[in-house]
Amino acid sequence: AQTVTQSQPEMSVQEAETVTLSCTYDTSESDYYLFWYKQPPSRQMILVIRQEAYKQQNATENRFSVNFQKAAKSFSLKISDSQLGDAAMYFCAYASRDDKIIFGKGTRLHILP
């Protein structure tokens, strides 16, 4: 069965600094998707970034980028120039084609002013 593991329950970063959130997953599939979702306190979950496994190039969205290591089954999220609004729970998620999305347990990110 596919699993998603986020080994960092909580992290803190100084405002304007860079932070990296870790995620590993387990699958026997070769074609799948990976996601990072953000859930701010008492607000709706939103998609931060997604990666298709067949694409070797790492996805980027403004200050957010990923380091996708397919062989190592690792999918980390880097947030550059951290802002107070980045404080949230971050969930790593996986989905093989035509299957449900599986979420990790999340990493709570604190931004220190």
Next chain:
Amino acid sequence: DAGVTQSPTHLIKTRGQQVTLRCSPKSGHDTVSWYQQALGQGPQFIFQYYEEEERQRGNFPDRFSGHQFPNYSSELNVNALWLGDSALYLCASSLVENYYNEQFFGPGTRLTVL
């Protein structure tokens, strides 16, 4: 566009009761997925509805059932509630062909079972 809306916001039930949660998808979306998010956990997929049919189902007992209406809105029903059903229930909508590109989540319904 109101985005994905869910009702009610909060709900308190006692063990053994039944509950119905409602979800209106983002305008133009045809697919609704339901998730259970226990405290301190990530969301767990319950099921997905498309064209009024259950398209996929997660590892949840038959006490969890759903429905999708012709206007694409959806209901989640849970029978014989027990304490472990206390959680935030999230609804997410998408276009069926765009499911893996982006889902839009609602604010959730917080269910407390006493």
